[in-house]
Amino acid sequence: MLIKRPNDYLPSEITPRGLFERRRDFLRLSTAAALGAMLPEAFANAKLAGIRPGPYAATDAQTPYSKVTTYNNFYEFGTDKSDPAETSGKFRARPWKISIEGLVKKPKTLDIDDILKLAPLEERIYRLRCVEAWSMVIPWIGFPLSTLLKHVEPLGSAKYVEFVSVVQKDTMPGLSGFGSLDWPYTEGLRIDEAMNPLAIVAVGLYGEVLPNQNGAPVRVVLPWKYGFKSAKSIVTIRFVDKEPVSSWMKAGPSEYGFYSNVNPEVDHPRWTQSSERRIGEFFKRKTLMFNGYGDQVAALYTGMDLRKNY
Numbered sequence: 383m384l385i386k387r388p389n390d391y392l393p394s395e396i397t398p399r400g401l402f403e404r405r406r407d408f409l410r411l412s413t414a415a416a417l418g419a420m421l422p423e424a425f426a427n428a429k430l431a432g433i434r435p436g437p438y439a440a441t442d443a444q445t446p447y448s449k450v451t452t453y454n455n456f457y458e459f460g461t462d463k464s465d466p467a468e469t470s471g472k473f474r475a476r477p478w479k480i481s482i483e484g485l486v487k488k489p490k491t492l493d494i495d496d497i498l499k500l501a502p503l504e505e506r507i508y509r510l511r512c513v514e515a516w517s518m519v520i521p522w523i524g525f526p527l528s529t530l531l532k533h534v535e536p537l538g539s540a541k542y543v544e545f546v547s548v549v550q551k552d553t554m555p556g557l558s559g560f561g562s563l564d565w566p567y568t569e570g571l572r573i574d575e576a577m578n579p580l581a582i583v584a585v586g587l588y589g590e591v592l593p594n595q596n597g598a599p600v601r602v603v604l605p606w607k608y609g610f611k612s613a614k615s616i617v618t619i620r621f622v623d624k625e626p627v628s629s630w631m632k633a634g635p636s637e638y639g640f641y642s643n644v645n646p647e648v649d650h651p652r653w654t655q656s657s658e659r660r661i662g663e664f665f666k667r668k669t670l671m672f673n674g675y676g677d678q679v680a681a682l683y684t685g686m687d688l689r690k691n692y
């Protein structure tokens with residue numbers, strides 16, 4: 383069963399136009415079969431135990447599970463919003479290991495089961511604002527990213543953290559798309575951003591383990607930044623001394639910056655960022671500075687000109 387994309391959903395606007403058009407041509411020609419792929423009959427749906435309510439629960443209405451898990455950006459599975467749910471059925475989220483390395487005292491390779499035991503699981507209901515000007519409200523399950531990072535005792539020389547997503551060639555049809563991103567998908571944060579209490583490692587949503595299309599088995603969630611900063615299906619976390627260059631910075635340096643904080647005053651070169659479409663709602667809403675999380679994160683950027691350092 384193909385999920386039809388409503389006409390008003392713009393296709394893959396995050397992609398620089400040239401890249402996008404080349405990829406669409408390629409898709410049209412060669413992956414008609416993949417587009418006809420079946421939606422997996424059932425998602426993993428396994429319940430996570432011992433979840434407690436966490437801080438920062440947005441009071442906005444939550445976006446239904448059916449939308450959160452079928453309207454996705456996960457280019458490794460294809461560029462249409464429905465691709466990740468339709469083509470990620472063969473993805474292997476277990477066994478799974480994350481290497482935490484670089485400028486740290488105790489580099490470690492942790493199994494997903496070790497990670498799940500690092501801290502009590504919390505529910506964090508966060509707004510997610512995509513750079514494409516749509517948004518959702520998602521009840522994530524996870525724990526503070528700082529807990530995971532402190533585990534390896536970062537050195538004083540570490541100034542940034544790099545997140546690297548998995549490359550699973552045999553299960554990710556989007557990887558071979560002509561003119562696609564420079565894989566693996568890579569993102570980065572300044573250390574103090576990564577240690578901010580709002581930043582989480584997510585292992586689930588709606589009380590269940592993360593579906594493949596949402597970044598199974600582990601991703602980060604950074605609700606004050608555009609969604610593309612929240613790398614999915616992470617296999618490496620690397621502490622470095624220089625600002626990492628992310629996949630999107632490489633693909634469109636004039637369109638995607640390192641900080642990418644939600645900012646209604648700095649438009650994307652091809653569209654306004656002053657408003658957004660909340661998935662499931664008819665009228666547009668005004669976009670809030672830092673996606674409404676200014677009280678928690680504005681101090682990280684004191685003295686910085688956020689119009690230039692986007």
Ligand code: MTE
Nearest residue numbers: 454455456457512547567596609610612614
């Ligand atoms: N991570 C990887 N590895 N690949 C991607 O294509 N897309 C990003 C981000 N993380 C992406 C990724 C973008 S653009 C967004 S908006 C969010 O994931 C979407 O997360 P969701 O599908 O769980 O809502």
